[in-house]
Amino acid sequence: MEADPANPSRVRGFDVEIARMIGRALDRKPVFVQVAWSSIEASVERGDFSIGMSGVEDRPELRERHAVTIPYFEFREVLAVRRADSVRYRTLRDLAGRPVATLGGTGAYQMLLGTQGRGAPIAVSYDDDVHPYSDLVAGRVDAVLLDNIIADRSLRRTGGFYIQPVPVATGHYVGVLAHADTALRDSVNVILRARMRDGSLEKTFRAWHVWDDSQARYFSRVLADTSARSTVSTAQNVKSIGAYLPALIRAGAITLLLSCLAMALAVAVGIAVAAGRVYGPTLVRAPLAVYVELIRGTPVLLQLFVLYYGLSSVVRLPAFLAAVLGLGLNYAAYESEIYRAALQAIPGSQLEAGRTLGLSEAQILRLVRGPQALRLALAPMTNDFVALLKDSSLVSVITVVELTKQTAIYATNIGSWVVPGLLCAAIYLAMSLPLSRLARRLERRWSAA
Amino acid sequence: MERSVTQALDVRNVHASRGSVEVLRGVTIDVAPGEVCALMGTSGAGKTTMLRAIAALGPFDSGSITVDGFALAPGPVPPESRLRVLRRSVGMVFQAQSLFEHLTVMDNVTLALVHALGWTRERAESEALALLTTLGVAHRAGAYPRQLSGGEAQRVAIARALAPDPTLLLLDEPTSALDPARRNSLGEVLRTLAAEGHALLISTHDVDFAEAFADRVAVLAKGVVVEEGSPREVLSESTHADTRALLRSPGAEPPA
Numbered sequence: 068m069e070a071d072p073a074n075p076s077r078v079r080g081f082d083v084e085i086a087r088m089i090g091r092a093l094d095r096k097p098v099f100v101q102v103a104w105s106s107i108e109a110s111v112e113r114g115d116f117s118i119g120m121s122g123v124e125d126r127p128e129l130r131e132r133h134a135v136t137i138p139y140f141e142f143r144e145v146l147a148v149r150r151a152d153s154v155r156y157r158t159l160r161d162l163a164g165r166p167v168a169t170l171g172g173t174g175a176y177q178m179l180l181g182t183q184g185r186g187a188p189i190a191v192s193y194d195d196d197v198h199p200y201s202d203l204v205a206g207r208v209d210a211v212l213l214d215n216i217i218a219d220r221s222l223r224r225t226g227g228f229y230i231q232p233v234p235v236a237t238g239h240y241v242g243v244l245a246h247a248d249t250a251l252r253d254s255v256n257v258i259l260r261a262r263m264r265d266g267s268l269e270k271t272f273r274a275w276h277v278w279d280d281s282q283a284r285y286f287s288r289v290l291a292d293t294s295a296r297s298t299v300s301t302a303q304n305v306k307s308i309g310a311y312l313p314a315l316i317r318a319g320a321i322t323l324l325l326s327c328l329a330m331a332l333a334v335a336v337g338i339a340v341a342a343g344r345v346y347g348p349t350l351v352r353a354p355l356a357v358y359v360e361l362i363r364g365t366p367v368l369l370q371l372f373v374l375y376y377g378l379s380s381v382v383r384l385p386a387f388l389a390a391v392l393g394l395g396l397n398y399a400a401y402e403s404e405i406y407r408a409a410l411q412a413i414p415g416s417q418l419e420a421g422r423t424l425g426l427s428e429a430q431i432l433r434l435v436r437g438p439q440a441l442r443l444a445l446a447p448m449t450n451d452f453v454a455l456l457k458d459s460s461l462v463s464v465i466t467v468v469e470l471t472k473q474t475a476i477y478a479t480n481i482g483s484w485v486v487p488g489l490l491c492a493a494i495y496l497a498m499s500l501p502l503s504r505l506a507r508r509l510e511r512r513w514s515a516a
Numbered sequence: 517m518e519r520s521v522t523q524a525l526d527v528r529n530v531h532a533s534r535g536s537v538e539v540l541r542g543v544t545i546d547v548a549p550g551e552v553c554a555l556m557g558t559s560g561a562g563k564t565t566m567l568r569a570i571a572a573l574g575p576f577d578s579g580s581i582t583v584d585g586f587a588l589a590p591g592p593v594p595p596e597s598r599l600r601v602l603r604r605s606v607g608m609v610f611q612a613q614s615l616f617e618h619l620t621v622m623d624n625v626t627l628a629l630v631h632a633l634g635w636t637r638e639r640a641e642s643e644a645l646a647l648l649t650t651l652g653v654a655h656r657a658g659a660y661p662r663q664l665s666g667g668e669a670q671r672v673a674i675a676r677a678l679a680p681d682p683t684l685l686l687l688d689e690p691t692s693a694l695d696p697a698r699r700n701s702l703g704e705v706l707r708t709l710a711a712e713g714h715a716l717l718i719s720t721h722d723v724d725f726a727e728a729f730a731d732r733v734a735v736l737a738k739g740v741v742v743e744e745g746s747p748r749e750v751l752s753e754s755t756h757a758d759t760r761a762l763l764r765s766p767g768a769e770p771p772a
Contacts (some may be wrong), residue, residue, distance in 0.1 A: 419573050420614040425603035425632035425680060427596055435629060438618045513618070 081275045082121050082240075083141060085259075088267060089118075089242075092258040108133060113386070118249035118255065120242040122216070124174045129243060134252040137269065139259050140277075141285040142214040146176050146231040147203060147221075150477050153229040156210055162188040165209040166201035171267030174238050175212045190501075200225055211405075214238065216277055245315065249263030250307075255322040264290055308486060311477045315487075319494040325390055325469060326456045326498075332395030333455070334448075337402025342432065346402070346411050362400035368461055370397055375465035390462035398455055405447045442513045449506035453499045470494060518765045523582075524549045524684045525570065530579035532565055539565045539689030540576065547684065547715040552706055554726035554747070556748065557736035558762055563719035564611075567686045570717070571608045572599050584683040587729060603632070605678030611689040615661035615668045615676070622657040625676050631699040633680060634690035640679075667698040674705065678714075685709065687718045691725050700748065703729035723763060727751050735759050 083099065090097035100116040107119035112133065123129070125138050148156045156162050159179075167188040169175040179190035191199075191208055192351050199211040200221040211218070211228075242259075244252045262268045263286045272278040343355045362370070371393040375384060384392065413436045421431035462473035474491035478484045525547040532540040539562040547553045557563050564651060568574035570581055572593055581588040584605040588594075614645075616624050622644055629640035648654040651671040670690060677685060687706075691699045699722070706729055710716055720726055726733050727747040735743040735750060737758035743750050750759060 414614075416610055416612060416614040417616065420608075420610060420616070420676075422573065422596060423571055423598075423603065423606065423608040424628035424676070425600065426628065427632075430631050434627060435616055435618075439616075442618065 080121075081140075081271050081277065084271045084274075085262075085268065086120060087119070088271075089255055089258050090263055092261070093254060108243055111243055114245065114463070114472060116451060117248065117251060118242045118244050120240070122214070123241055123243045124214075125239040125241045126174060126177075129241070133246050134241035134244040134249045136255045137243070137259055137289060138241050138250055138285075139263075140240040140272070140283055142216055142238050142240060143234035143281070144178065144212060144236040144238060145215045145234050147200065147211040147213070147218050147228045148209065148231065149203060150227070150229045152209065153231070157231055157233070159188055159212070160186070161236060162210050165189065166191050166207070167210045167212055168192075168202060168208040169197055169212045170199070170217075173213070174236075175214070178236060179212060193422065196221065197225075199489050200228060203228055219277075230328060260290065292349070308476075308490065311487070312490065315470065315473055315490055315494060318468060318470045319498065321387075321468070322456065322459050322470040322495075323498055325387070325394070325462065325467070326452070326459050328391045329394035329398060330452050330455055332391060333398035333402045333451075336396065336399035337406055340399060340403035341406035341410060344407050346428075346432070359400045359403055362397055363404075367393070367397045367458065368464060371462060371465050382438075386462075386465050386467045389465055390459070390467045393465075394459060394462065398451060401450065405444045405451070406440060409443040410436060414440050419456055442510075445506060445510055445513075449503060452502060456499055456502075457496065523547065524551075524584055525717060526580075526582040527566075528580045528582075530569060530576050530581060532562075532569055532574070532576040534565065538577075539739055540569070542579070543736065543739070543741055543743060545717070545744075547717050549683065549713050549715050550710050551731045552710045552716045552718065552729060553765065554730035554733045555717060555736055556721060556723075556726055556733055556762060557719075560652045560723060561736045562739055563721075563736055564688055567608070567688050567717070567719050570607055570684075571686055572602055604680060605683045607680065607682035607685045609670075609677045609685070609687040609690060611692060613661075613673040615664075615669060615673055617661050619660075620657065621653065621659050621664070621672050623662070624661070624672060625679050628676070628680050644675065644679060647678055648672070650708070651675050652701075657714070666693040667702070670694065670698075670702060671705070674709075678709070682714070684715045684717065687716065689719055689721075691720060691722045699725055700728070714764075721762065723751055734763050735762060737762075 071230065086097045086099070098116075100110075102110045102115060102119075104121060107121065107123060111119045118136075120136075120139075125135065129135055146159070146162075156165070159167070163186040165188050168191045169179055169180055170192070176190060176192055179188060185516065188210070194374040196213065196217045199208065199213065200218075202208050203211050203225040206226065212235060215230070215234070222228065222230060225508070242252075242255055244255075259268070269278060269283070269286070272282060340355050340359065343351045344359075347355070371389070374393045375386065378384070415436055417439065418431055421435045426434065459469055462469060463472035463475075470491060474487045477490075478487040521544045525545070527543055527545045530540050530543045531538065543555065543562070543566055545566075555563050555566060565574060569576040569588075570583065572588055575592050576588075576590055578590045580590075583602055586601045586605060595665065613718035615621075616627065619627065622641060625644035625647060626635075626637065629635040629643060631636055631733060635643075645654060645657065646656055648671075653668050653671045653675070653676060656664060656672070661672070664672065670693070674685075674687075674690075690702060690706075703725060706716055706718070710731070718726075718730070730739055730747050733743075733745065733747050733750040734741045734759060735754075735756070740756045743754055743756045751763070754760065754763075757758065
């Protein structure tokens with residue numbers, strides 16, 4: 068796929084149309100996520116998106132590491148040479164010792180590397196699919212080995228070279244999903260087969276000028292394969308609990324860990340900000356006030372995006388760390404307001420009593436004002452922690468797979484939200500209820516005192 | 517307990533304002549070690565302003581305040597770091613006690629010993645227990661302030677103020693929340709403290725209490741000390757208009 072030249076915010080290509088077909092069949096609107104082609108596999112495993120399908124080539128390692136759909140397209144690795152060399156360079160063997168360009172990380176590149184040695188061409192790796200052909204025309208390389216889709220597109224775009232009609236090899240485009248996502252993969256396979264059967268895929272490929280006889284032969288081979296697929300029954304739905312519960316509990320642990328770390332950060336920063344705003348000189352108070360208003364006045368989602376994607380050119384934070392920082396610094400603004408109000412609610416006479424006893428201001432804050440303020444802050448803090456526990460689901464936008472995200476994956480795989488939704492709710496409650504109870508017990512103990 | 521022969525408190529011609537109102541207009545008082553001095557006056561006479569200035573909790577504009585040899589300069593209250601010596605010499609018992617609500621009685625009393633004086637917890641607790649025993653509230657050591665009666669809270673507040681062994685103890689309206697029986701028992705405690713060598717300055721408008729337990733009475737009116745002397749001289753024989761007004765004020769009964 069590629070960006071639509073008429074509207075760069077849209078992507079287009081037959082991959083896009085196939086994705087839309089799958090989405091329609093699943094009754095879900097596809098959301099297109101752009102990542103570097105070479106990181107599609109890593110990203111899908113991280114949970115950045117459900118399925119990667121942009122010229123992803125089928126190969127054994129891919130099937131070992133990920134869930135892979137049936138191929139939806141058969142392509143040919145073709146050799147492009149300058150017109151003048153069309154007779155001289157017909158096969159890779161003809162190119163012994165000559166530089167041959169391709170895209171790094173592709174099957175073609177692997178193929179070139181595999182033939183290294185005496186009598187083999189010299190592989191030249193590129194990061195994009197335009198420069199190999201321009202360098203071919205310019206004479207920097209003597210051939211380009213890439214799939215026929217890219218080769219044909221480049222021929223239309225730049226021209227000036229010749230594509231050898233006999234393919235070097237054939238390969239397949241597949242959709243790639245996270246390793247655990249086999250259930251969604253199976254659904255996609257059913258849809259792909261159905262679209263091959265009813266001709267929609269053929270129509271799409273024809274519209275994009277990539278349909279040919281070999282494609283038709285490939286489709287009939289796939290459809291002849293009659294491995295049946297059963298539909299998901301309620302019994303399987305319930306049975307799926309056993310399979311998915313460990314993943315949900317793990318995701319719940321991530322949610323809890325993320326929330327605890329973010330809350331610890333929020334409390335620490337919140338205390339510092341509150342103390343700065345209560346005790347600090349104007350020079351300290353003003354920027355802290357700006358921080359609090361800025362954080363409270365903008366969506367946490369925006370803050371997460373800026374932290375993860377916006378700052379990525381300066382500092383590339385790991386997703387989990389970005390999530391802890393984003394949620395923690397966001398909640399710190401709210402915590403600081405709670406602490407500030409609580410500090411200011413402690414009567415001046417308590418502070419004066421501390422002073423007449425010879426305690427320093429720092430000791431008064433630590434031993435008298437702080438502990439009393441903490442008791443006042445406890446109830447709103449508990450509220451915030453429970454809210455944070457649930458807000459932590461927002462971090463799935465920066466690729467952290469926490470409880471809600473994992474539930475969504477589960478629900479997609481089995482095609483129902485009932486069981487996953489109930490389990491997810493139970494896990495959230497199992498985390499938040501004890502917390503509320505603990506807070507109530509503390510409050511009771513302190514108010515009895 | 518050995519005390520220096522100099523005055524524990526020496527206040528000379530102190531002026532202080534609150535906002536644009538001059539509350540103190542040249543107050544002069546002194547208190548010797550072992551002496552109980554009652555600073556009397558109607559509400560708004562400036563008693564609390566005077567006590568707060570001595571305790572370096574509020575500013576004064578001019579004049580001098582010297583506590584146990586430490587001179588407080590007129591002007592804004594200096595930072596705590598420059599008040600270390602004064603803090604050791606002056607203890608204060610607030611009208612509303614202001615006990616630390618989150619700490620037990622024991623921890624209220626040991627707080628200053630452990631954190632301001634750096635005592636070990638054992639030493640601080642044994643000292644605190646001795647004080648609480650003297651004041652008759654040792655059995656409440658584990659209680660929290662809100663569980664105490666008014667009289668118990670008063671005694672704990674005194675124990676807390678006394679723990680660092682200040683030369684001068686200031687008490688702001690200590691009898692306001694006490695019934696007559698407890699008032700007498702408080703008075704006896706204060707006499708014991710004076711006998712141990714502490715100087716006590718007590719702000720009060722309780723004529724009975726002052727007459728029964730003070731060595732000396734100073735009447736504060738319109739920002740100055742209008743009359744000073746023994747309780748008998750001042751409270752029974754005074755012809756001063758301000759003192760008569762004090763004696764007529766609500767809650768004050770003329771002594772027989």
